[in-house]
Amino acid sequence: MPLKGQKIGFLGGGAMGEALLTGLVRTGLAPSALYVSDISAPRLDYLKQKLGVNITTDNVAMVQEVDIVILAVKPHLAADVLKNVAAAVRPGQTFISIAAGITTGLIESYLEGRIPVVRVMPNTPCLVGEGASAVSAGKYAAEDNVAMALAVFGAAGKAVEVPETLLDCVTGLSGSGPAYMYMILEGFIDGAVHLGLPRQVARELMAQTMLGAARMVLDSDEHLGKLRDQVTTPGGTTIAGLFAMEEGALRSVLMKTVAAAAQRSRELSG
Numbered sequence: 001m002p003l004k005g006q007k008i009g010f011l012g013g014g015a016m017g018e019a020l021l022t023g024l025v026r027t028g029l030a031p032s033a034l035y036v037s038d039i040s041a042p043r044l045d046y047l048k049q050k051l052g053v054n055i056t057t058d059n060v061a062m063v064q065e066v067d068i069v070i071l072a073v074k075p076h077l078a079a080d081v082l083k084n085v086a087a088a089v090r091p092g093q094t095f096i097s098i099a100a101g102i103t104t105g106l107i108e109s110y111l112e113g114r115i116p117v118v119r120v121m122p123n124t125p126c127l128v129g130e131g132a133s134a135v136s137a138g139k140y141a142a143e144d145n146v147a148m149a150l151a152v153f154g155a156a157g158k159a160v161e162v163p164e165t166l167l168d169c170v171t172g173l174s175g176s177g178p179a180y181m182y183m184i185l186e187g188f189i190d191g192a193v194h195l196g197l198p199r200q201v202a203r204e205l206m207a208q209t210m211l212g213a214a215r216m217v218l219d220s221d222e223h224l225g226k227l228r229d230q231v232t233t234p235g236g237t238t239i240a241g242l243f244a245m246e247e248g249a250l251r252s253v254l255m256k257t258v259a260a261a262a263q264r265s266r267e268l269s270g
């Protein structure tokens with residue numbers, strides 16, 4: 001376990017900070033090894049009450065105390081926080097950032113010395129322990145720094161490593177992905193409501209179908225076409241539905257969706 005004996009501190013205890021702290025506590029890390037620093041005292045009290053973690057309003061003091069620092073403030077606040085803590089960050093630490101669009105190069109330029117930086121793009125299902133996160137190493141980050149980041153984000157779902165050049169693509173895929181899934185779900189639900197099914201029933205059935213299909217994909221190495229064929233009887237109902245999807249050029253729309261979001265991510269971080 002790469003996190004054993006490590007003290008982990010969050011700069012910012014908002015939605016993401018809370019989700020990740022919750023995941024770490026759930027995987028068995030002692031709350032006494034977890035730290036969070038935030039400008040909001042009521043927020044800190046809430047986190048202390050809920051998770052038993054160490055709290056402070058002093059970002060610098062927290063950075064001095066821990067082995068792994070996780071920058072989890074909104075991107076527009078990242079520069080100020082980085083400048084404030086820069087002198088306290090040590091090369092022996094792992095500095096992780098989830099601030100969208102802020103590159104490892106930019107973070108390294110704020111910090112002093114050869115600091116191992118790892119940048120991560122998580123998504124909101126981290127809040128329920130089902131996140132999908134991609135981690136990218138900065139130029140001073142070694143394998144063990146990446147392993148620690150994978151362990152932190154693996155505690156709140158799945159985490160994979162990608163080169164930083166692909167993080168905009170990840171942002172347009174899994175970062176924005178929950179919104180795509182909600183939109184697709186809504187479309188299916190409306191379709192069923194149109195045919196007379198109560199909305200709540202349609203919602204429950206289709207959300208569970210999405211969850212179940214995702215579980216089948218994650219649990220097997222089968223080609224997606226093969227899984228689809230398993231529910232597609234010749235001349236049956238499913239092929240009639242799939243034909244309607246093809247007529248609407250669904251696959252082309254989905255591919256353009258990822259491309260448009262990735263392009264926007266590049267523009268925002270450029």
Ligand SMILES: NC(=O)c1ccc[n+]([C@@H]2O[C@H](COP(=O)([O-])OP(=O)(O)OC[C@H]3O[C@@H](n4cnc5c(N)ncnc54)[C@H](OP(=O)(O)O)[C@@H]3O)[C@@H](O)[C@H]2O)c1
Nearest residue numbers: 012013014015016038039072073074075098099100122124
């Ligand atoms: N949520 C997502 O789906 C998602 C996905 C990918 C990446 N991210 C990234 O995750 C980061 C955090 O997002 P979030 O949704 O968790 O944001 P958030 O809920 O706003 O959390 C940030 C926390 O940091 C606090 N804060 C503000 N200034 C601070 C300072 N100087 N020092 C210490 N703490 C400070 C905020 O307090 P106040 O609220 O009082 O200002 C808030 O409690 C963002 O950079 C975002 O790009 C989020």
